[in-house]
Amino acid sequence: MSSQPGAKVTIGTIAAEAGVSTATVSKVLNGRSDVSAATRERIQQIVARRHYQRRGGRRRGGIVDLVLNELDSLWSIEIIRGAEETLRAAGVSMVLSAAHGSGAGTSAWLEQLTARRSDGAVLVVSDLNLRQRTKLTSLGVPFVLVDPVGTVEAGVPTIGATNWAGAVAATEHLIGLGHRRIAHLAGPRQLLCSRARADGFRAAMEAAELDVPTGQVRYGEFNDESGRAETDALLDEAERTGLPLPTALFAASDLQAFGAFTALRARGLRVPHDISVVGFDDVPIARWSDPTLTTVRQPLQAMAAMAARTLLRLIDGEDVDLPRVELATQLIVRDSTSVPRQDG
Incomplete structure (x- = not known):
């Protein structure tokens, strides 16, 4: 397709030359994934060749x-x-x-x-x-x-x-399995997502009329070192007070859950035979850990x-x-x- 010298290049121009709809051109320009590779490449070549500039565009260096x-x-x-x-x-x-x-x-x-x-x-x-x-x-x-x-x-x-809903689902899963003493390894207090996950945990426990004893929600960082340290502190507290250990842990991140794995193994406790563990995020390694990690998939x-x-x-x-x-x-x-x- 040819055009008159100096003619304004529009989305319609690009669409006509590529043999597609203007909606398809718009999807490519906006980085949408629902366009075939061949069509995307054809449109991108035309855009580059015709030096197309979007109206109101502010791109400087790409x-x-x-x-x-x-x-x-x-x-x-x-x-x-x-x-x-x-x-x-x-x-x-x-x-x-x-x-x-x-x-x-x-x-x-x-x-x-x-x-x-x-x-x-x-x-x-x-x-x-x-x-x-x-x-x-x-x-x-x-x-x-x-x-x-x-x-x-x-x-x-x-x-x-949906951090709150994800935490509710994780906690309800544990309650549905029969767990009644469940602890939560929370993330940093200042983070909105941490607070939402802790609130979701408490909401599910309250809905099931289950208590959350003092010290059973422990705030830390979203890493394995924190998961291990807070799990150790949780177990030490139970030992010091003579209270029974929780039968399940809900960690606010997968890395915290992996840290909990390490702490529990060091105490001779098995997952999930002695204590069940749920994470949050579903990072790729969650499906390869030992045991594989039950978790909340965050997209x-x-x-x-x-x-x-x-x-x-x-x-x-x-x-x-x-x-x-x-x-x-x-x-x-x-x-x-x-x-x-x-x-x-």
């Missing part, structure tokens, strides 16, 4: 920043996969930065983002302070938050998961993909009228849970 607290966790890897696939499909490069959990003070990631004139940012950080938000806004850099710490000001798109890749697609719309000047989006979690039952021992 670069988007993905900022995470840390880059080396199993959780982070799933987020990276989801964002990278979506951005790559849209022809946008992704730069990774680590915030190292420091929301306050000088932010190296923010200075680097400014220096390379990034088009936007997907932020998966434990805290985003007022100074950082103001700087991003003043630079005209759109951003989307994934699993923010707490309440977010109006107008900032956020992508999360990490889908969360990151949606955040990336939302960011691309913001970059291209589209109106995004989204409240906080929460994607559904799902309980995955494996070998780390069973009915309690008859003497438990």
Whole structure:
């Protein structure tokens, strides 16, 4: 298909040349995955050859920043996969930065983002302070938050998961197996997702008219070291007070659950024969651990993909009228849970 010199190139122009609908072209431009590889490639070639620019678009260098607290966790890897696939499909490069959990003070990631004139940012950080938000806004850099710490000001798109419902499902699974003494290894108190999971645990226990004794909800970090330390503290407390051990643990992350595995084995306790364990996230290793881990699947890749697609719309000047989006979690039952021992 040819066009007159100087003629404006539109989505309709691209669609006609590619032999597809304008909706299909829009899906490719927004990084949607529901387009065949051959069609996507054909459209992207036409877009590049015709130097198409979207109306109201603000793309400068075709670069988007993905900022995470840390880059080396199993959780982070799933987020990276989801964002990278979506951005790559849209022809946008992704730069990774680590915030190292420091929301306050000088932010190296923010200075680097400014220096390379990034088009936007997907932020998966434990805290985003007022100074950082103001700087991003003043630079005209759109951003989307994934699993923010707490309440977010109006107008900032956020992508999360149904943490409360996932925790309820995990706890109800244990109660359904016959467990009555269940402890919770919670995440950091300041994180909204941690509080939602702890609240979901308590809600399910209350609905079943089961007590949660003092000390049976222990706040820590989303890592295996914390899971091991809090499990040790839980067992030490039971030994010191003479109270019976819990027959089940609900951990707020898979890594905490793996730490609990280690602590329990060191005490000669078997999972699930002596104590059942449930995690949260469903990182890939959960299906290969020994025993395989019953957990709540958090759609990490889908969360990151949606955040990336939302960011691309913001970059291209589209109106995004989204409240906080929460994607559904799902309980995955494996070998780390069973009915309690008859003497438990």
